[in-house]
Amino acid sequence: MDNISYRTIWISDLHLGSTQCQADVLLDFLKHNDSEKLYLVGDIIDFWALSKKMYWPRDHNTVIQKVLRKARHGTQIIYVPGNHDDNVRDYNNYVFGDIVVKNMDVHTTSQGKQFLVVHGDEYDTIAQYHQWIAKLGSAGYDFLLWTNRILRVIRRWLGIQSHFSLAAFVKFKVKNIVQFISEYESSIVSTLRDKGLDGVICGHIHHAEIKQLEGFLYVNTGDFVESCTAIVEHFNGELELVHWLKQEESVLIAQKPLETNVHD
Template sequence: MDNTTYRTIWISDLHLGSAQCQADVLLDFLKQTESEKLYLVGDIIDFWSLSKKMYWPREHNTVIQKLLRKARHGTQIIYVPGNHDENVRDYHNYVFGDIVVKNTDVHTTVLGKQFLVVHGDEYDTIAQYHQWIARLGSAGYDFLLWINRILRPVRRWLGIQSHFSLAAYVKFKVKNIVQFISDYEKSIVSTLRDKGLDGVICGHIHHAEIKEMEGFLYVNTGDFVESCTAIVEHFDGSLELMHWLKQDEPALAAQIALEAHVHD
C-alpha cells in the first residue's frame, strides 16, 4: 500500500511502556502515513505504568525510532505531554532529536482556522484534584483492556467480530462514565470558546470525536490502546477522524471516515 500524505496528523494516548499499547497497529499507521506536521498529543510514554513495572518491548523502541526518523526526514513533530508523561512538561520548548516539546500549541489549518492543541487533563477535575482516583480508574481501565486481549483470540476462533473493545462497551453502558465524558467535553468547550479560537484538539479520555458544540469545534484524537484512532488534516483544510484497523481485520490498515469534513 502506498503511503498517504496529509498536511497534519494528530495522535495521542499511545501509552508506550504499557502492555496495553497496540504498538503493532501504531507502527503500521506510522509506516503507511506521512505528513508535513505530526502532533503527539500526550500520554505518549506511560510513566505511571513504568513506575510499577518495567515493560519496554522491541516494538516500543521501534515506534520511537520511527518517530525520530520522520523528524529527521522533515516532518515537523510537536510533542504535547499529558498526565501520564507529565514530567516531560518541564522541558517546554526543548528540542529532543528534532522533536519539539510544547505544553500547548495553536495550530492554524490551511483554511485559517485556529485550534488549541492540548492533552486535556487540565480540564479534567478528577485528574487535577483527585489524582488517586484517576490512578485507580486507570488501573481498572487497564484491567478491562487485559481481559479484552484474552477475549480477542477466543472471539476470532468462534468467528465473532474480533475488533471489539470491552472497555469501550463498558464506557457506554455505565451511566457515570458517559456523564464524565459529556462533562469533560463541556468543560473544555466552555473554558475555551471565548478565547478567539475555532476549536480544540485533545486526547486524554480515549474517546475519539469530532463535533461542533456551541459554534466551537471539539476534536478528540482517541488512542492507540483501545480504538486506534487519529485525526488528520487534508490539504484542503478538512479534518477527518480515522480508525486504523488491526492487521488481522479483513481490510488491512483501512481508513474509515467517522465524521464529516470541516469546511470554511
C-alpha cells in the same frame, strides 16, 4: 498499499511502556501514513505503568525510532505531554532529536481555522485534584483492557474482525462515566470563548470524536490502546477521524471527512 499523505496527523494516548499499547497496529499506521506535521497529543510514554513494572518490548522501541526517523526526514513533530507523561512538561519549548515539546499549541489549518491542541487532563477535575482516584480508575481501566486483549485473541482465532471493545462498552453503559465524558467536553469548549479559537483537538479520555459543541468543533484523537484512532488534516483543510486496522489483516476503516467550517 501506497503511503497516504496528509498535511497534519494527530495521535495520542499511545501508552508506550504499558502492556495495553497496541504497538503493532501503531507501527503499521506510522508505516502507511505520512504528514508534513505530526502532533503527539500526550500519554505517549506511560510513566505511571513503568513506575510499577518495567515493560519495554522491542516494538515499543521501534515506535520511538520510527517517529525520530520521520523527524529526521523533515516531518515537523510537536510533542504535547499528558498526565501519564507529565514529567515531560518541565521541558516546555525544548527540542529533543528534532521533536519540539509544547505544553499546548495552536494549529492553523489550510482553511485558516485555529485549533487549541492540548492533551486535555487540564480540564479533568479528577485528574487535576484527585489523582489517587484517577490512578484507581486507571487500574480498573487497565483490567478491562487486559480482558479485552484476551477477547481479541479469541475473536481472531475464530476469524472475527471487529472493533468491539469491552472497555468502551462498559464506559457507555455506566451513566456516571457518560456524564463525565460530557462534562469533560463541555469544560474544554467553555474555555475557547475567551481564546477566539475555532475548536480544540485533544485526547485523554480515549474516546475519538469529531463534533460541533456550542458553535465550536470538538475533536478527540482517541487512542492506540483500545480504538486505534487518529485525526488527520487533508491538504484542503478538512479534518477526518481514522480508525486503523493492520493492513495485512484488514482494510482501512475511515469516517467520512468533516468540514472545519465552524462559524463563518
